Amino acid sequence: MTREEALDSVSANVESENLIKHMLATEAIMRALAKRLGEDEEEWGLTGLLHDIDVELTEEDMKSHSKLGADLARELGASEAMAHAILCHNETHGIPRETKLDKALFCADPLTGLITAAALVRPDKKLANLEAKSVEKRFKEKSFAAGADREQISQCSEIGLELDEFIELGLEAMKGIAEDLGL
Ligand SMILES: [Fe+2]
Numbered sequence: 001m002t003r004e005e006a007l008d009s010v011s012a013n014v015e016s017e018n019l020i021k022h023m024l025a026t027e028a029i030m031r032a033l034a035k036r037l038g039e040d041e042e043e044w045g046l047t048g049l050l051h052d053i054d055v056e057l058t059e060e061d062m063k064s065h066s067k068l069g070a071d072l073a074r075e076l077g078a079s080e081a082m083a084h085a086i087l088c089h090n091e092t093h094g095i096p097r098e099t100k101l102d103k104a105l106f107c108a109d110p111l112t113g114l115i116t117a118a119a120l121v122r123p124d125k126k127l128a129n130l131e132a133k134s135v136e137k138r139f140k141e142k143s144f145a146a147g148a149d150r151e152q153i154s155q156c157s158e159i160g161l162e163l164d165e166f167i168e169l170g171l172e173a174m175k176g177i178a179e180d181l182g183l
Contacts, residue, residue, distance in 0.1 A: 001077040006046050009076055013053050021181050023049050025112035025174050026105070032173035033104045037159065047073075047082045047105055051089055066090035100159050107155040110148045111170045114138060117145035119183045127175045127183045132168040139167065 014020050030048030034041040054069035070087040078086075085105045088095040097103050118138045119127045138144045139153070156166035174181060 001046065003042075003046065003049070005076060006049050009072065010049060010053055013072070014056055016056065019052060019055060021116075022112055023052055024177060024180050025116065026051060026108055028173040028177045029108040029111060029170045030104060032169050033108060033159070033161075036161075036169060037100065037104075039100065039104075043079065043082060044101060044104065046078065047085050047101060048108060050076070050078065050082075051086050051105055051109065062090060062092040066093065097158075103155065103158040107153055107159070107166070108170065110152045111166070112174070114145050114148035114153065115167075115171055115174050116181070116183065117148065125183070127171070127178045127181070130171065130175075132164065132171050135167050135171055136164060139163070 010020060010023060014023075026048035027045045028048075031041045031045040033039075034044035050073045051066075051069065053072055054065060054067075058064040058068055066087050066089055070083040073086050074080075074083045081099060081101055084095075085097075085099070085101045087093065088097050088102050089105045089109060097106055115127070115130075115135055118135045119125060119130050122130060139150060142150070153166070154163060156163060161169070174183070
């Protein structure tokens with residue numbers, strides 16, 4: 001599967017611009033994580049890009065969300081490792097996260113929301129001048145972007161990253177595609 005094929009499939013299955021941006025942001029963070037950890041950047045990136053492809057198709061029914069997504073990814077030619085990461089990123093299924101790829105997707109997913117929210121409360125609403133320190137401060141404010149599960153983000157420890165390093169890596173990755181994110 002090429003990135004173009006993955007992106008075409010995302011566009012065909014997802015209407016919400018914000019959801020597409022979320023998947024692009026997750027892709028960017030996953031690529032940066034793979035680079036940092038010496039893993040396959042393309043495999044990790046495409047896993048991030050595809051991970052929520054079924055959200056609209058499943059109408060956010062958590063019992064089928066990510067099962068359909070994993071199937072769609074397989075149809076596109078994703079490896080079993082990629083499909084597994086997509087499947088188990090939804091905790092509803094109770095499928096244990098086993099590989100580094102599984103664990104990376106799980107913690108990268110909510111970080112995008114925290115960083116996006118931290119950018120949007122700035123006067124310029126941009127990522128460019130947002131500092132990792134500010135995002136770390138926001139992380140500690142429980143009511144800020146409450147949907148960005150702090151416990152889940154903290155699971156970066158499972159792939160050997162300290163929280164501050166993870167936030168910095170995620171922020172830099174998202175800054176790299178700021179234009180695509182409209183931030
Ligand atoms: Fe997601």
